Amino acid sequence: MSVSKLVFPPLTHIGWGSLQQLLPEVEKYDVKNILVVTDPMLAQIGLADRVTAPLKENGYEVTLYTEVIPEPPLEVGEKLVSFTRDGGFEMVIGIGGGSALDLAKLAAVMAEHDGPAADYLNLSGTKHVEKKGLPKILIPTTAGTGSEVTNISVLSLKTTKDVVTHDNLLADVAIVDAELTVSVPPRVTAATGIDALTHAVEAYVSVNASPVSDGLALQAIRLIARSLRKAVEDGSDKQARIDMSQGSYIAGLAFFNAGVAGVHALAYPLGGQFHLAHGESNAVLLPYVMGYIRNSCPKRMADILNALGGNSSYLSEEEASYKCVEELERLVKDVGIPSTLAEFDIPESALESLTRDGAKQKRLLARSPLPLTENDIREIYSSAFKGKVTEPIM
Numbered sequence: 001m002s003v004s005k006l007v008f009p010p011l012t013h014i015g016w017g018s019l020q021q022l023l024p025e026v027e028k029y030d031v032k033n034i035l036v037v038t039d040p041m042l043a044q045i046g047l048a049d050r051v052t053a054p055l056k057e058n059g060y061e062v063t064l065y066t067e068v069i070p071e072p073p074l075e076v077g078e079k080l081v082s083f084t085r086d087g088g089f090e091m092v093i094g095i096g097g098g099s100a101l102d103l104a105k106l107a108a109v110m111a112e113h114d115g116p117a118a119d120y121l122n123l124s125g126t127k128h129v130e131k132k133g134l135p136k137i138l139i140p141t142t143a144g145t146g147s148e149v150t151n152i153s154v155l156s157l158k159t160t161k162d163v164v165t166h167d168n169l170l171a172d173v174a175i176v177d178a179e180l181t182v183s184v185p186p187r188v189t190a191a192t193g194i195d196a197l198t199h200a201v202e203a204y205v206s207v208n209a210s211p212v213s214d215g216l217a218l219q220a221i222r223l224i225a226r227s228l229r230k231a232v233e234d235g236s237d238k239q240a241r242i243d244m245s246q247g248s249y250i251a252g253l254a255f256f257n258a259g260v261a262g263v264h265a266l267a268y269p270l271g272g273q274f275h276l277a278h279g280e281s282n283a284v285l286l287p288y289v290m291g292y293i294r295n296s297c298p299k300r301m302a303d304i305l306n307a308l309g310g311n312s313s314y315l316s317e318e319e320a321s322y323k324c325v326e327e328l329e330r331l332v333k334d335v336g337i338p339s340t341l342a343e344f345d346i347p348e349s350a351l352e353s354l355t356r357d358g359a360k361q362k363r364l365l366a367r368s369p370l371p372l373t374e375n376d377i378r379e380i381y382s383s384a385f386k387g388k389v390t391e392p393i394m
Helices: 018-026 040-044 049-057 074-087 098-110 186-205 211-233 238-258 262-274 278-296 298-307 317-334 348-358 374-386
Strands: 012-014 033-037 061-065 091-096 136-140 152-156 161-165 173-176
Touching (some): 012 238, 018 136, 018 173, 033 074, 033 098, 049 061, 061 074, 074 098, 074 152, 098 136, 098 152, 098 161, 161 262, 173 238, 186 211, 186 262, 186 278, 186 298, 211 298, 262 278, 262 348, 278 298, 278 317, 298 317, 348 374
Parallel strands (some): 012 173, 033 061, 033 091, 091 136, 136 173
């Protein structure tokens, strides 16, 4: 009988209005000098003020850091790490999408380590995270990345991505308030929502899946499938926003414990080489990867179909797995995300370099129920470029 290691963040407040728990949580720590990491847009629209204002009113020294960009390059992370080390901060709070949260985690932990963050990267680093770092509170404003519950900070390199990963990067407190997602525009809602769905789908078919991660993954798929279209169509739909926020959080727990695989492995080079948003990278690849590996996990594909709102009871497992891929294709299309690499202006000439970089993501590829060779990866990218789901030649 296999043994599963399950890890969850120490404390989470989740629900509409849960941001009110921020000040009481900060007051539990003996800190005065706080760094708040966010992106410039959230500062511009005043959303960051909902974090900084109550802290300042209660006597805390607060520095707002807004030099955050999507898919942050390693250099952006290094700059924030240096800023944090020099600032004498005692706590880091991240508010925003996955990029802001990943950078906040990185800054909090690296503040108590020596050397550049590059030394701690998974693929090329030579050092290991050892110290807990500064206390950190993470507050997502999108429903998608799951960064608030994972131990990973993703950084873009020249042509791909790498991560700093260790349980010390886990948030001390996560606050998941769906009210903060209402202002997210439709395209970002769609991309981050499919990102969350991908977390759940990949966690469910992962070779590291367990009964616990299975339950989380299927419930996340149910919540996202019933609410994503509504949230994209009407961002003020409170129940849709709540469902998406909860679904994203649960999907984060699922994939943190079971892992993601082929979709994410192939998405990383799209972000690295073409700066395609991570959610859109996952979305455009999801049907093609799942279609390619379908035959390695037909029963689980049938379960996913049911969680998506389909009905596998009158189908064979093979028929249900095909239907599952069709439902994933339909959902991506319905929320307005392009369905081929060509539609993202990615040239066919790039498929070889994408394949080369995708094959390097061995940490992710190891979790795929179908081992993906370099030839398999090349075929998946090709099918995503042409818009035709393909399968391995047996």
